[in-house]
Amino acid sequence: MDLDFSELRQLVAALDQTDIAELTLKNPNFELTLRKATAPGQAVMFASDATLQSAAAPQALATTAAPPMAVAPPMAAAPPVAAVSDLYEITSPMVGTFYRSPAPDESPFVNTGDRIKSGQTVCIIEAMKLMNELEAEVSGEIVEILVQNAEPVEFGQPLMRVKQS
Structure with a gap:
């Protein structure tokens, strides 16, 4: 079973x-334990074995070969695209490392001024050695890239601003 x-x-x-x-x-590949915290609406997650198939959990799963570690309670679910005046922010859906291109020697997925379409890959977030392509949820023009290549990012952190068209 893969999650x-x-x-x-x-x-x-x-x-x-x-x-x-x-x-x-x-x-055989992993063990995942979910426990409710004392405050309503919060859950604490534990995980062991680094073979979880997705590191895309906003709760920043802690995976180790050692005994399971407690992880911070989940944050309030933020929409992947948040309105900022007439601009939309593409935000990170997970904790990881931001990459602008598919490989170090290749050109970036997008640059400032590029027109994008909904569903187009705009960057990669690496988490637990998995490369997760992030697709745009809006069409428009990239007006600002807020994160440098190979920089760590947090769940919900704005990555790019798009002028929707």
Whole structure:
């Protein structure tokens, strides 16, 4: 059983809506334990084994070969595209490292001034050795790139501003 970011997010939301205090999923590749925190609407996640198939969890899963570590409670779900006046911010859906191009010797996916279409890849976020392509959710013109190449990013951090068209 492999979990992707969407499934993990749904699992956390479903757990939050129940009286279940703890849920553990195990398979040969990983073990994931979700525990509700004392405050309503918060869950604490534990994970072991670095073979989780997706590191796209906004809760910044801690994965180690050592005993599981507690992780900070999830942040309020922020939309991937947030309005800033007439500009839209493309935000990071996970904690990781921001890359502007598919490889060090290749040109960037987008530059300031480029026109983009919804669904177009605009960057890569590397998390736990997995390269996650981030696709634009709006069409328009890139007016600002807010993060430098190979810089660490946080969940919800603005990456680019787009003038929607």
